[in-house]
Amino acid sequence: MYDLIVFLPLLGALIAGLFGRQIGHRNSEYVTTTLLSISCALAWIGFFRVGLGHGEEHKFILVPVANWFSVGELQVDWSLRIDTLTSVMLIVVTTVSTIVHSYSFGYMHDDPHRSRFFSYLSLFTFAMLMLVTSDNLVQMFFGWEGVGLASYLLIGFWYQRPTANAAAIKAFVVNRVGDFGFSLGIFLVFALTHSVSFEAVFAAMPAVVGHTYHAFGLDADAVTLACLLLFMGAMGKSAQFLLHTWLPDAMEGPTPVSALIHAATMVTAGVFMVARLSPIFELSPAAETFVIVIGGTTCFFAATIGLVQNDIKRVIAYSTCSQLGYMFVALGCGGYAVGIFHLFTHAFFKALLFLGAGSVIHAVGGEQDMRKMGGLRTKIPYTYWFMVIGSLALVGFPFTAGYYSKDAIIEVAYASSRGGAAYGWLTTTIAAGLTSFYSFRLLFMTFYGESRAVAAHEETNHNTHHEPSASHGAGSQHPGHEEETVSADVHTAGSAAARGHHGDDHAAGNLNDGAAASAHDAHGHDAHGHGAHGHGGEPHESPPIMLGPLVPLAFGAIFAGLLFHHLFIGSGMESFWGESLFYGAANHVIEDRENDPWFVGQLPLLMLIAGFVVAYYLYIARPGTAERWAEANRPLYRFLLNKWYFDELYDLVFVRPAFWLGRLFWHGGDEAIINRFGPDGVASSVLVTTDRVVKLQSGYVYQYAFVMMMGIAVIITYFLVWGAR
Template sequence: MSAIHYLVFLPLLAAAVAGLANKGAGSTLPKLVTTGALFASAALSWMIFLHYLGEGTEPSIAPVFTWIASGNLQVEWALRVDALTAVMLVVITSVSSLVHLYSWGYMEEDPDQPRFFAYLSLFTFAMLMLVTANNLVQMFFGWEGVGLASYLLIGFWFKKPSANAAAIKAFVVNRVGDLGFMLGIFGTFLVFGTVDIPTILHEAPSMGGSTIGFLGQRWDTMTILCLLLFLGAMGKSAQLGLHTWLPDAMEGPTPVSALIHAATMVTAGVFMVCRLSPMFETSHVAMGVVTFVGAATCLFAATVGTTQTDIKRVIAYSTCSQLGYMFFAAGVGAYGAAMFHLFTHAFFKALLFLGAGSVIHAMHHEQDMRYYGGLRKEIPVTFWTMMAGTLAITGVGIPAVLGNPLAIGFAGFHSKDAIIESAWAAGFPSAFWIGVIVALITSFYSWRLIFLTFYGKPRWAASEHIQHALHDHAHGADDHHGHDHHAPATGTGGYHPHESPWTMLVPLVLLTVGAVASGFVFHGFFIEPEAGEHFWRGSVAFNEHLMHAMHEVPLWVKLSATFAMLGGLAIGWLAYIRFPAFPAAFASAFRPLYLFLLNKWYFDEIYHFLFVKPAFAIGRLLWKAGDEGTIDRFGPNGFARLVALGSAGAVRLQSGYLYAYAFVMLIGLTAAITWFMVG
């Protein structure tokens, strides 16, 4: 077996071991096995990634076995490794290994730890299968695997009704996108006669201009195939229209949120579009749709994030918005920039989610930012690591302009600015301006989170979670130690947040390194014309001309994202530090707009009216009129009623009196004699 075999199958083996382990909070075997396996896979991933950075070798195929052999359909189970796969391997295993370690502290008191760690490792294995797929059927296996694992993890606390509802919602919404993905795979096999990805990508340019029958009409072949495949990407990566499952996925444990949003499920759609980029390049219509959907999602999610009060939901909508950036980068042809942002986003988004988990841990499971405040002195490590994540997502840096030969900044500065500049260079001014506006909004809601959580006066006393904690502590404390010798901070109600254990802080510190340095260190390999061409080596449709043009955009274009970032920071500081009464006044003055954003553009309500209520009405009709009123009435219930009526008649005849039986016998004998006489 090669390194890639160990890398991919170690998490599966670990999931099996953990899943068979004994239940109990004290069981360390599942944690040791799964965490050790993931760190081993991460080490192998970095070795492969650094190998591609240094030598830029050609893709390699590691066969596993023949999966399907049916007529023209030949599906080999094989693990494909190229530069694109190497990037995804690093993202998946690095974040997953740190999430496993973080979960040691976060899930310490949960009695179902073996099941949790088994699900985490299964999730990682499914994503690894997806990104190493050498054919579309194998990719679909991983695609559905991450869907299953997300269902299990989002609904991990299955005794909680909201968690069950969120898991079902994620599963159902993704099935809509997966239907498009399946149709795209079927159509691709129909057109190309194979599901082998390298063969399809090689022959895709020759199909330009051809047509195919679909829904009774003739359509451009590659446009239809790409749009169907992109529908699958929209569901998995929560793009506008199929995004509603993503915020509700916060019902799962916080480590799950970090894994879903940073490294696994939501990145699958972006990866798929980049993997099949030569197909998308053959259709201008499909590219335009990808750009439009990505830009619209980017703007929508950012606006909603400005009004949310749940710390995890703010970061969740941030993920949705950043995925929009990645898609519109792919739509304008800047696949290297899209993957670069996916790469950097994994580090700072995992950092923000795990940092939020540390805050929630310190605040006794309180997630409403309105009950935070003043935490920077109480949990300083969490504060500084989340500050680094915020500097990364908002794109803080110094552009290479005005005599500065080298752009220096946090991770998001290099990747997000590259996307915005690519949109301008590719001739998509609308996407460019949306990118700039969203950069301002992103800066605002990101700093709003920091200011509400770590600055201002403590507002902990108003939290029901804190009051429950104090109540439990008071009942469990010794009467002689009921009074604290230290005066509580104003508004704390006597509660003192505590820093997280080292198992949670170490992943935060390591992710901080990625959020700070990943953009500066690796930007040349992803987006520089010559270095990028050498690194990608055909694994994506790398447009060297566009990358040259991106570096030659006007000065004001280069500075636009930086000024937008500063504008968002200024607005956030004025609203939540300098004039803290302003947000409430603004919400009151513009209440319709505020409610529109607070209710997430009313997508859930619209879908409930258009789809959920009719589905339930049809279900009730089929249940009451169809099942009970027809099938049961004339089927088993009808026959049972006939039997009951027959038995009731028989009971009347079986009276038990001798004269009644003699009378019946006499009637029978008379009837028989009459029959024979007439006959």
């Protein structure tokens, strides 16, 4: 059964990818979705069998597949490790992927490359399943890199768009930075334990505690160094602070890709990896402190950026960064079950928000700028309620999924005595208020008030010659600033290009006098496959094929926390998790959270209310106040709008020096030295000389006889004159 869960998506990817043209787009969709649905059903069966089963034979299952390779001491077997942690990840990956496949039936229905799209989706799912079922570090790295490759293909799916290509390359390169650290961590673990198998590594690591390892000119604690290197991979894959810059640009991919990769699966790979390696991280308090600090910083700074973003998908993207920070704070504090619980609930409401945003974008003809929306509550009521449900779960509204998992993280951070836990508690608490603000801001700007579509288009045309220089977009060598106008929340000055990125699912997303513009790619097709829709430009509800998949996500966003919290972090936790998560003898942080002061449990709700009140005041009660606040605090506003200037900083520190070095080797090395003395120097001289020598080969006998006589004369003269000496 577990073999089928993992390999059915691969079979679907191969069928759609290799035979898509022969069987047609529709059959490719049916094949990949059907096989994945079977995998999903089996994953749920496995979840109840493993998670709710009793006895060692149910809690841990090892499914041998094949011997991969053996080199000296290194022996790597291909096996599927099935325990409670794996079963949780299996249902998250297969459920969200199945829903995204179904949603894409409608979203991509006119795209001329649907077979390739569905093949990529299934390939990504297979790689993710290989990652979460791995029984050793090398197998995990295989799935890790497979996920990176598939994400590159999906983000750059519309390869005719330079911004999509640049975003895909950026995601690939930034992840390679983290993966370099991850690979070094694997090497170090093998050097310390002489194995890469989880069971052998976990058994050998306690003996390494207290030992040092000489690296980078320093004698570092061996376990801490290994944990930090492994966590570097998690920072890249899960878009944590300093390696986060790829995630917002990845919104250039189709919206279903955003929901699959950047909400529920790929970005959670780092969280899963730290939880899987909990027996190692438990041995290094310093590494766990680092995890807390990075997670808390990511949680806070991503939330601040989300406050002022105007692209509906980018708001949700920065929300993803922030929520991943929550998960790492929980892991660093030792609350591994709490972190995985939030991963589980987050998958439902964040996928719901992304797919709901796709429905909004579909409704308004491809527009993504929330300043050009408004009044959609009555035009697309089903989408509105789905977005409300997702947003309430995200902010932790009482008894929704986020209420049980996110609040538990804040409580664990307060209860933990580990270094940095106080910082983690402070940042997560503040981020709760920021999350509430930007979530309700998204709802108010998109669905309330009057429609700003026509006014937005007219003002854009009016200000065409007055806007500041547009940024260069995702594909530029120089990361330009975001749109610098401070009227970012209510006015609509500037086009999508001036925002530094194009509309996600259409090349141009402006609404032209109420008529939805039909954006086309290089093939003459609508970028996300919908065409002009034929609705006369009036916002319209998405078809049932797109709304139907949102129903189970909405159900999970409401009830997942209520139904599963007693298993994940409640009274049934010990029986549920078994040995899949490791807790040291002194780690009782999940139980200790029950002793937190009363105000710790009330603070998240107070922050939720505060964020709602401020958003309501700015966008409903006193429209225009946000613009005045932005004008009064222009430096801070621009700092947040330009994402703390990380892109500009990295461009200055890394990108420009790399280009300078490349030009130096190109012009100074390749052209000035190699070409000058090679093809243009010695090689050219040889060619010239041989051209002249070849002319001596005339074919006339008398010329050859003359040359022979001259040679004989020279030889005789030499012996007559110099021979006697």
